[in-house]
Amino acid sequence: MASRFVRTVRRLEPPPRAVDWSIFVLVVFEAVSGVITLGAGHPANALLFLLHGVAGVSLVALVGFKLYRVRHRVLDSRLHDKHTLASVVLAVVALAALATGIAWVAGVEVRLGFWTLLNVHIGFGLLVLPILLVHLRSRFHTPRRVDFADRRRALQYGALLVFGAATYRATEAIGSIQGVQRRFTGSRPLPPGDGNASFPVTSWVADDPAPIDPDSWRLSVEGLVDNPFSLDVSDLESDRTESVLLDCTSGWYTEQDWTGIELGSLLERADVHSSARWVTVRSVTGFRWSFPIEEAAEMLLATHVGGESLSHGHGAPLRLVAPNRRGFQWVKWIDTVEVRRRRDPAQWLAVLVSGFG
Incomplete structure (x- = not known):
């Protein structure tokens, strides 16, 4: 034998x-x-x-x-x-x-x-x-x-x-x-649920900032725009709700109702230059990701999930909702939206080191 x-x-x-x-x-x-x-x-x-x-x-x-x-x-x-x-x-x-x-x-x-x-x-x-x-x-x-x-x-x-x-x-x-x-x-589905408690808090590498002071936080829209501006928490008038699936690289997914501001409306207000091709969304930790401008315009800057205000762990006061993107690309604790001619060349380095500072 x-x-x-x-x-x-x-x-x-x-x-x-x-x-x-x-x-x-x-x-x-x-x-x-x-x-x-x-x-x-x-x-x-x-x-x-x-x-x-x-x-x-x-x-x-x-x-x-x-x-x-x-x-x-x-x-x-x-x-x-x-x-x-x-x-x-x-x-x-x-x-x-x-x-x-x-x-x-x-x-x-x-x-x-x-x-x-x-x-x-x-x-x-x-x-x-x-x-x-x-x-x-x-x-x-x-x-x-x-x-x-x-x-x-x-x-x-x-x-x-x-x-x-x-x-x-x-x-x-x-x-x-x-x-x-x-x-x-x-990825496998999580049990049905709504709001912050229905899915786990996860962070890429060491991203874990202290809770953000809403009185000092600002969102800046800058780069290749004719009208750069900033918003504070009181300016975040959530006007759109979408059901979007979040697929995390940890091996789970969940579909939730996300409420927030259309990223496209902010780009329109900023009057983007004709040469712009990419939008980089950056976190207070330095973590960031770049998206083609046409795709970014369809994304949501979320303030609520399942009818609840985002918890700190889930990205409050503002996180990106990026359909058909993996969870680590849904940038949390956003403080900057930068319009660019090219993809941010340092984003991969930021992925590796963000949060350690």
């Missing part, structure tokens, strides 16, 4: 270098697509999430081939070298990223403090790429055409793709049988 299994593995397994480079390509794809999906909230992006999932399951098979091939070098301490530890750590972190992602899709409910399995999956996924680069420094082998240019290789990779797609769909089916509802982003 064991010898039959070995023969089957050898027939299905591509050459060692093909396996290694396929793992590298898929890890890079998973890392890049994973980062992109953090900000992809529009249903038009659903295919990217599907490809991310299928590639992840396919990666499981490739890692399995790899581990089976090197099992003796790992299990026999006499064969260890100075690079073995990094290789083992890479395998553990990669398998942890894959396992937590698959478990989340299958409907497993586990929380580690404030983190869901999806958060843990993202964390492990971000760790894989730098460890892989360290691993490559010691195990690098140039790919060869002969390892890929073969009809049998095409069949092997075709089978791998079918395996990945079928297994991913089966994992989704397991979650559905358990009654788990997921958006295409992977």
Whole structure:
């Protein structure tokens, strides 16, 4: 039986270098697509999430081939070298990223403090790429055409793709049988509710300012405008209510009635220059995000949710409501709206460091 299994593995397994480079390509794809999906909230992006999932399951098979091939070098301490530890750590972190992602899709409910399995999956996924680069420094082998240019290789990779797609769909089916509802982003619905208490307070990185003094707070509208101006709390006359879905990268979503001011009406009042193309919405913490001006004009600056004034944790006195955007792009504690010719080049740096000051 064991010898039959070995023969089957050898027939299905591509050459060692093909396996290694396929793992590298898929890890890079998973890392890049994973980062992109953090900000992809529009249903038009659903295919990217599907490809991310299928590639992840396919990666499981490739890692399995790899581990089976090197099992003796790992299990026999006499064969260890100075690079073995990094290789083992890479395998553990990669398998942890894959396992937590698959478990989340299958409907497993586990929380580690404030983190869901999806958060843990993202964390492990971000760790894989730098460890892989360290691993490559010691195990690098140039790919060869002969390892890929073969009809049998095409069949092997075709089978791998079918395996990945079928297994991913089966994992989704397991979650559905358990009654788990997921958006295409992977997020699950919160229990129905209205107002501040119906969804958790979350902050990106370390954004957690002290409660804002309404007497000193001002909203500035500036940049490429002919009529810059500022508003205080008494000027926030909420005149529009919309039901909009908030999809958080923590793995949950909720649909709420948001009441506030049309961002487009403020841009119209400011008399935007014809050269303007982007709008940057900035928080008191320095966190900010840029949006195409046509999209920004349709957004809402919310003062209330579910008929209640926003709590401090949910962004009072003013937060952005950005349909089809992920939760971290719904900027909280807004104090500036800046009209620009180009996207704010420092926004990614602000995402990483905002709140630490």
